[in-house]
Amino acid sequence: MSTKRISDAMEKALNDQMTREAFQAQVYLSYASWAEVNSFSGIANFLYKHMNEEREHMFKILKYINDRGGETKIEAIGAPPENPSDIKDCLEKILQHEVDNSAEIDKLVNQAHEEKDWATFSFTQWFVKEQIEEESLINGLLDKYTLASEQKEGNANYYELDKDLNKAPQSAEIPREEKL
Template sequence: MKTKRISDKVEKALNDQMTREAYQAQVYLSYASWAECNSYAGIATFLYKHAHEEREHMFKFIKYINDRGGKTKIEAIKAPPADPKDMEECLKNVLKHEIDNSAAIDAIVNLAHEEKDWATFNFGQWFVKEQIEEESLANDLLDKFSLASKVVGNNANLYEMDKDLSSAPQGATIPQEEKF
């Protein structure tokens, strides 16, 4: 049994964020499946991988809470929102989710700073940096899509973009690639 080295307030904030990362994964899973059914195979692969990455974030929170002698609470994950009406809305929502998530991470870092909990402050920095990358990735996706969809009546650009995204790097594997 480890000595508890985080306050109840920090423990709660970390648990809430752990569940939020799981929710993010559900959102990306639902968008990935929607994209797959709408013939965007490349974007679907990208989003499936991203769902997996969000679950890796969730694991980081579990590990940290437990390492600091806290108690991880696995709770119900709320359902993702309704399917987007088109790809533009899908990608705009991806960016919005990432920006909202950055705000939630910032709140944890703020709390850690207030409490002079430097271990949590340091832990949070990894996520601050990660969110810069994630927002940038979501912005790039949206930009690429805007460019690719500019020519009315010509879907060749969109097709190329979709192909391109199936191999875009992001450091996570999709469940089909896992070796259990």
């Protein structure tokens, strides 16, 4: 592209975020493998899917940089952290990664606003929404884990009840008076 429509500073910031997304994918890959080796196939499947989602985020940023006339810089990705100690630790670590990533997305939004780079500001809004969804999803999984695993008086069946209520109809038939 002959015309660059992005500042050097924004180009660097987006490249840095692209590398963070690649790192996030590595974390999900590492934790998915850990889960699979420890016979948590459902959790492994969930994490493998999220690994692919993070790679899609990385590619979305790469294409945006290129489409705005910038140049992507493919950097080395750091090694993922140590394996989690258990499922709760895994979910808590994932949540922290998502919270940290949200903070970095917020920095991009702020930078785009300060530069009056409305195209990038608009582009980053998708990531803001995505991070809200990701944090909410992982928080929900932590809540389910707590219901399923922690012994508290009276919660023996809360996890099953929650699953049932999730599928329950949202309306009920009202009995009608019989006409004689």
